[in-house]
Amino acid sequence: MSLTTASIPLLGFAAYSGTGKTTLLEKLLPKLNEMGLKVAVIKHAHHNFDIDQEGKDSYRLRKAGASQMLISSRFRNALITETPDEETTCQQLINKLDQTELDLILIEGFKQLPYTKIELHRDEVGKPWIFPEDNNIIAIASDSKAESDLPQMDINDTDVITAFIVEYVKQHQHKQQSDLSANCDELSPAFLSVSQGRAKILEAITPLNSQSNVSLVESINALAAQDILSPINVPQHNNSAMDGYVICGDDLERDSYTVVAEIMAGHSYDLPLQHGEAAKIMTGAPVPKNGNTVIMREQATQKDNQVRFDAGKSGIRKGQNVRLAGEDLAIDQTCVTKGSRITTPEVGMLASLGIASIPVFNKIKVAIFSTGDEVQAPGETQKANSIYDSNRFTLTALLQKIGCEVIDFGIIEDSEAALESTLSQASQQADMILSSGGVSVGDADYIKTILDKLGNINFWRINMRPGRPLAFGHIGDTPFFGLPGNPVAVMVAFLQFVEPALRKLQGEDNWQPETFTAIAKEFIRSRTGRTEYSRGIYSINQNGQMEVVTTGKQGSGILRSMSEANCLIEVQPEVESVDIGQKVTIIPLNSRV
Ligand code: AMP
Ligand code: MG
Numbered sequence: 001m002s003l004t005t006a007s008i009p010l011l012g013f014a015a016y017s018g019t020g021k022t023t024l025l026e027k028l029l030p031k032l033n034e035m036g037l038k039v040a041v042i043k044h045a046h047h048n049f050d051i052d053q054e055g056k057d058s059y060r061l062r063k064a065g066a067s068q069m070l071i072s073s074r075f076r077n078a079l080i081t082e083t084p085d086e087e088t089t090c091q092q093l094i095n096k097l098d099q100t101e102l103d104l105i106l107i108e109g110f111k112q113l114p115y116t117k118i119e120l121h122r123d124e125v126g127k128p129w130i131f132p133e134d135n136n137i138i139a140i141a142s143d144s145k146a147e148s149d150l151p152q153m154d155i156n157d158t159d160v161i162t163a164f165i166v167e168y169v170k171q172h173q174h175k176q177q178s179d180l181s182a183n184c185d186e187l188s189p190a191f192l193s194v195s196q197g198r199a200k201i202l203e204a205i206t207p208l209n210s211q212s213n214v215s216l217v218e219s220i221n222a223l224a225a226q227d228i229l230s231p232i233n234v235p236q237h238n239n240s241a242m243d244g245y246v247i248c249g250d251d252l253e254r255d256s257y258t259v260v261a262e263i264m265a266g267h268s269y270d271l272p273l274q275h276g277e278a279a280k281i282m283t284g285a286p287v288p289k290n291g292n293t294v295i296m297r298e299q300a301t302q303k304d305n306q307v308r309f310d311a312g313k314s315g316i317r318k319g320q321n322v323r324l325a326g327e328d329l330a331i332d333q334t335c336v337t338k339g340s341r342i343t344t345p346e347v348g349m350l351a352s353l354g355i356a357s358i359p360v361f362n363k364i365k366v367a368i369f370s371t372g373d374e375v376q377a378p379g380e381t382q383k384a385n386s387i388y389d390s391n392r393f394t395l396t397a398l399l400q401k402i403g404c405e406v407i408d409f410g411i412i413e414d415s416e417a418a419l420e421s422t423l424s425q426a427s428q429q430a431d432m433i434l435s436s437g438g439v440s441v442g443d444a445d446y447i448k449t450i451l452d453k454l455g456n457i458n459f460w461r462i463n464m465r466p467g468r469p470l471a472f473g474h475i476g477d478t479p480f481f482g483l484p485g486n487p488v489a490v491m492v493a494f495l496q497f498v499e500p501a502l503r504k505l506q507g508e509d510n511w512q513p514e515t516f517t518a519i520a521k522e523f524i525r526s527r528t529g530r531t532e533y534s535r536g537i538y539s540i541n542q543n544g545q546m547e548v549v550t551t552g553k554q555g556s557g558i559l560r561s562m563s564e565a566n567c568l569i570e571v572q573p574e575v576e577s578v579d580i581g582q583k584v585t586i587i588p589l590n591s592r593v
Contacts (some may be wrong), residue, residue, distance in 0.1 A: 008099050009172035011165060012107035013138055015120035016127040021108055024120065024141075024158070031162040037103040037305075042093050044109025045239060047232075051080060076454045086570050090115075104169050112576040114463070114529035118164070120155060121146070136529045139164060143160045175239050182325055191463040191575070194531045201472055201497055205479060205504045208431060210362045214352055221403035222360035223507045228336040230353050233326035245278040245300050245307055246291040249318035256308045259385035260549050263288070271298060294321035296589070323509045329353065331335055339509050341403075361507040367430035369409035369422055371438040371447065372485060377411060390559060391436040391483075391490045398494050398593065402502060416446050427475040431505065434498065437467045437485030463530040463573060466556030467493040479505070486556040491531050492568065495592060515570070518548040524578040526571040535565035538586055548586050564591055 009032035015021050025041065032039050058290060062080060066136045071082045079096075081088075090110045097105065114136045115512045121129060129146055131137040140146050141155040143213040153160045194198070209224035240246060240263075246339040247257055255277035261269040265284040272289035273279060279288055280302075287294070299310045309316065329335055335353065336346050344361070350358060367391070376386045378393075389411055407430050414421050426433045438447040439459065443563075448471075451457040455472030457480060466489035473483030481498055487503045495513070518538050527531045535551040551564040568584040571578060579586050 005252070008097075008102050008105050009169050010094075010107060010115045012113075012115050012117040012170060013120050014111055014117040014130045014134060016125050016130075019120045019122050020155075021120060024155070024161075024262045025106065025108065025157045028162055031158060032104070032165060035162065035166050037166065038101060038357060039104045039106055040097050040102050041108060042090065042097075042108045042110075044090075044107075046109075053076070069273055070374040084158070103433045108454050112528040112574060114573045116168075118161070122155065124135050131357075133527060134529055138168075149501065151466075167557070191461050191530075192464050197460060197462045198497055198500055199469065202499050202504055204472075204503050206473070207507045208364065208505055212355050212362055212390075213358050213359050215357050216347055216355070219360050220347055220352075221342065222363065223341055224336045224338055224346075225359040225361045225507070227338050227360055228350065228355070230329040230331060230333050230335050231355070231390050232353060233331050234352060235323055235325055237284050238292065238325050239323050239568050240281045240282055240294045241283065241323050242294050242296040243283050244281060244294045244296040244321065245309075246273065246287050246294050246322075247278045248273055248275060248290045248294040251275045252293070252316045252318065259286070259302060259305045259307050280307075280568065286452045292322055293318055296321065305453075313444060339507050341508065363403060363405045364432060364502060365405045365407055365430045366399050367407045367409055367426035367433045367501070368435070369426070370391055370411045370436050371414065371419070372411075374416045374438065375411050391485070394487065394491055394559075395434055395436070395494065397501075398491070398499070401592065402499065403506070404502060413500070416450055419447060419450050420454065423450065423475055423480075427478040427480075429452075430478060432502065433475060433478055433480045434483060434494075435481070436483045437491050439471045439482040439484060447529045451480070451482065457482070462493075464496070465527070465530055465532050467496070467533075468530075470497065473495070484556075487559045488535070488556045488562055489563055491593065494586070495568070495589075496533075499592070513587055513592070515585050515587050516546055516581050518546040518567075518569075520569075520578045520580055520582050520584050521547045521549045522549060523569060523580055524584065526575055526577050528573060528576050530573050532569075533570040533587075534569040534571070535561040536567045536569040536586055537565060538588070546586075548584060562593070 002509070010305070013025070025589060029039060030504070042587060052062070058080065059070050060073045062082070066288055067082050069082075071078050080366065086211060088105070090113055094105065117134065117137050119130050119137045119140045121127075121140065121144070123144045131140060131146065131148055136476070139151040139153065140148060141153045143155050146152060151164070153164060170572060173541055217485050241494040245259070246263075254276065258276060260273075260277045260539055261279040263269045263279055263281045265282050268286045269279055269288040270411065273291040282296060293316065293512075295309050295311065295316060301308050302311065311423075327552070330351075335349055336342070340346070341357075342350075357397060370389045374386050375389045376383060378388050382388070392408060396408065399406050405424070405562070409422050409426060412418050451471065451473075455473055455475035457471050457475075459471065460470045461468055462470050466486060467484055469484050473480055479501065479503075483493050483498070500511060500513075524534060534554050536548045537546040538546055541547050547565065550569065550571055551561040567588045570585040570587055
C-alpha cells in the first residue's frame with residue numbers, strides 16, 4: 001500500500017454505523033489531548049456535505065466561483081476546496097495536514113484502506129465481526145468477547161482505549177527511531193507490500209557475472225555477456241529485392257533496353273552496366289556497378305534481347321526495389337546488447353552474421369526441494385493423508401523457462417538433520433535455493449530454527465494473496481527463498497519475487513513483468529489491505545478492447561486455475577472489489593509459465 005504518513009502514526013476505527021464511532025471519538029479526543037497528544041482527524045463523509053452556511057461571505061464567494069476558499073480569523077482557519085471532478089484520496093488529505101504540528105492522525109471512514117485500525121463492536125447493532133476479514137485490525141473494543149488473539153478492550157472504558165492509543169503512538173515513535181518502519185508497509189506494520197518485498201529482494205541480489213563462450217545453439221535463452229557487433233554488412237552487397245530487370249538510375253527515359261546478362265542469386269555480373277543496357281536479375285542477386293534500379297518482371301516484356309517496361313518511363317523511380325549493402329546491419333553496428341536475452345530472432349540474426357559462438361552469462365544453478373511429511377513423489381503408490389508433490393515440477397518448468405539449470409534435491413523428510421544437510425549441500429552447489437512449504441505460521445518450527453542457524457533469513461508476511469508467507473535471505477552467499485506450500489501460491493510468489501531476482505542474478509537489468517489494463521467482465525471479489533492475484537483469462541473483444549474474466553474458484557491449492565488462466569488479475573490493496581466494466585491490471589502469463 002502506498003499510503004505513507006512520513007512520521008505520524010495513523011489509526012482508524014473499523015465499525016458498522018450505529019456503533020457510536022463519533023461519540024467515542026468525542027470522548028477520546030479530550031483524553032488524548034490531556035495526555036499531551038496533538039491529534040488530527042480525517043473523516044470521510046459519504047454524501048455531499050457542506051461546511052459553511054448559506055449567506056456567509058465565504059459561502060457566497062465560493063458559490064461565485066472560488067475553487068479554493070481560505071478563510072481565517074484569530075482562532076482558526078479553514079480551506080474549502082471544491083472537487084467536482086474527482087474525490088480527494090486519503091493520501092492527498094493526509095498530505096494537506098501540517099504534520100509538524102501533530103502526533104497522531106485518526107481516520108474515520110475510508111474503511112477499505114489498509115491502515116491500522118481498532119475494531120469497534122456492539123452486539124446490539126447485530127453485525128458480524130470485521131477483524132476476520134481485515135488483517136489491519138490490531139485490537140478490538142467491544143461490549144462482548146470475540147474469539148480472537150487480538151487485544152480486547154471494553155468499548156465503554158475510554159481510559160483503557162486512550163492508554164492503548166497512547167502506547168501505539170509511543171511504539172510508533174520508538175520504531176521510527178530504530179528505523180524499522182522503513183521495513184514495513186506503513187499502514188500494516190506487520191506486513192510488507194508486494195513492491196516493498198520485491199524491492200528488498202532485488203536490493204539483496206548481486207548479478208553473478210561469470211561468463212563463458214558458447215555455441216549459438218547453447219546460447220538460446222541465455223543472456224549476452226557483452227555487446228555483440230556485426231562483423232559484416234547485411235546484406236553484403238546492394239542487391240535486388242525482386243525478380244526483374246536492373247537498369248541505371250540515370251537512364252530511365254528509353255522505350256527499350258538491351259538485355260546483356262542474367263544474374264542469379266549467388267552469382268554476379270562483373271561489368272559496369274551501360275546506358276541502354278538492362279540485366280535480368282533474380283531476388284537477392286547483387287546489382288552490377290551503375291545498376292541501382294529494378295523493375296519487376298511482371299511489369300516487363302522481353303522479346304529476344306530487348307526489354308520494354310509496361311509502367312512507362314514516368315512509373316519508374318530511381319533506386320526502386322534495391323536493397324542497400326548494410327541496410328539491415330552495418331559493420332560494427334551493435335546487434336545484441338549486453339544483458340539481453342538470446343531468443344529466436346537474436347539467434348537467427350547472429351547466425352546471419354556468420355557468428356558461431358558468443359559470450360553469455362553462465363547458467364544459474366538453482367537447487368529446489370519440497371518439505372512436508374504429507375508430500376509424496378509422483379510415481380509412488382498414494383499413501384493415506386498424503387498429497388503428491390507438484391511444487392518441484394512447477395518450479396522446474398518455471399526455471400527452465402528462463403534458462404536456469406535445476407538441481408533437484410527431492411522431498412526432504414521432516415527432520416532437522418535432513419534439512420540441515422540439504423541446505424548446506426545446496427548452498428555449496430547452487431547459485432540460488434528454493435524450498436516450498438513450511439514457512440507459514442504454525443509450521444514445524446525447526447525449519448525456521450535451522451534456517452536461522454545456517455543463514456540470515458527473514459520471515460516475511462507479504463500483503464498479498466495467494467502467497468502471504470515468504471522467507472528470504474542468504475545461506476552463506478547463496479540467496480534462499482522459502483516459498484509457501486500451496487501450489488498456486490508457489491507459482492504466484494515465483495512470478496512476483498523469484499523471477500525478478502533470478503533475472504537480476506543472471507545479469508538482466510531492470511526487468512519488469514509486463515502488465516496491461518483490461519475491462520473486468522465479471523464482478524471480482526477482493527479484500528482490502530492486500531494485493532489479490534486472481535487467475536484470469538483475457539481476450540480481445542469486437543471493439544479491440546482487452547477484457548478479462550476469472551477462471552472461477554480461486555483457492556490457492558487449485559492448480560487447474562493456473563492451467564486455465566492466461567493472466568493474473570492484480571487487484572490493489574485499497575480496492576474492495578471490482579465491478580463489471582471497471583478497469584483492472586492484468587499480468588500476462590503466456591511467455592512466463
Ligand atoms: P505449508 O505452507 O507447508 O503449510 O503448506 C500449505 C499447503 O500446501 C498444504 O496443504 C500442503 O499440503 C501443500 N503443499 C506443501 N508442499 C507441497 C508440494 N510440494 N506440492 C503440493 N502441495 C504442497
Ligand atoms: Mg507444511
